[in-house]
Amino acid sequence: MKITVCVLLIFFCGCDLMNRPRFNEKPRLQQKPSKTDLPEVSIASVPQNIVEYSALCQQNNTPEGAVAMTILAMWIYAEDQDFGQKAMSVISHPDLLQAGDKGVDGMQLGNMDLQRLRDRLKGKRYMLQSYFKGTTKPQYTATPPFVVETFKNPYSRLEKGALKVYVYCNGADNPRPVTVKPHNGTWKVKEWSSLTLGVKK
Template identity: 35%
Template sequence: MILVFSTMKTITCLLVFCFSLPIVAQNLTERNPVSISTEPTTVDEFKSLQSKVASTPEGGVAMLVLAISIYGKNQDLGTKAVILSVLFKNRQKSTKPSAVEGMDLGGSDKYLLGQLDKYKMLSNGYWKGAEPANGYTPSMP
């Protein structure tokens, strides 16, 4: 009987934990939308926009999404924009031509960025209005 009680207690604890985790993980705080009117065409333009927009968590994410979108159109500029958008801990020192300010992506991040070459539609999939039905064409750039 003690073994059954112990097992039932363990199962109950696991069920409570599993079903309460999504409730804890939800963030129901309303977020401010980020609007970007023009797409940068140079690294300096990207850095200038980043200094204005990335002062909030939403702005930081928007800059990474923008960098991924740029990568879909211009791999060289997009790679540099992504390097500027990822956390410092995900960067490594480099002297390669693709490096920005002496920094490049780490191996796993470089691999993930390369996956966009296989799935071109992903770079636009995060913009408002982009859906499978319209070929992931956003309503606004």
Template identity: 30%
Template structure:
């Protein structure tokens, strides 16, 4: 049983936990395309989390477009120089595959090529809502043993925005790039 299946099973059997599935026929390639998606209502933290993965995929292809998407997802708190430096460092040396590792079907063996349509699972647990106005969610990663956290913040209008993401941390390298594989 894969990590994605384990997360779905765990969420189904544990009280209070929730897993929301998002399916994208194509990933947005501009802020305008992202804003046309139903998830762009940002009325749940799950939607903001799913769009963050899409924005990180876009960042790997075009930093300016990805930054525009991430700034929109961050609401009144755009990326600062340190945030941008961090992202640039994480994408260095051809690591644009990292955000794709969060889609169902992506694994080191297939170079983190997800199945299409693009499917994401975003889950909550008993720690997700412990801080008032914030939500910590978890997204399974095909290159890591445990789901990775992402923190969202609710604005007064009820929309949820990206606060912190821990998605761009190290994962197993693609098998094709691993000299020890």
């Protein structure tokens, strides 16, 4: 009986020692997904009307360009609601649009998105300026050219051609995700809610 107990103790102690980490064994660190910086998007000046804004969107027909044009449209909205609503309808994917007279060509943002713009951005240009390279709190004053920096990672590619792009924000600890998706050869914004989050003051 004593022999059996001793054998069992030796067995369990041996198993415990095997499961313990070795003294000189370094803990395994979980690797973070590598990121790929996308080309900077530089905006020389703010468009004065929807024709100029639409032309600027065509000039920046890339995933990172669509993100920058979305930020620009919101920046415009914070000062000029009518112009901003039209700009947002130009850069937004058709999935976000509905019939209405607050956009262009008889299409406008959905009511919930319009409400979000009103609640989060009206009179808060500084929030959008925080996405421009080199700006600092509290007002994030921006001067031309207005540069937007973005990146993607191995998980950025989504279903049906959509792409999640991350934009650097000087008013937040972490970059903010924006989903863009091509439509008829033109990159459009599909999900932009993170851009309306608050920033440090």
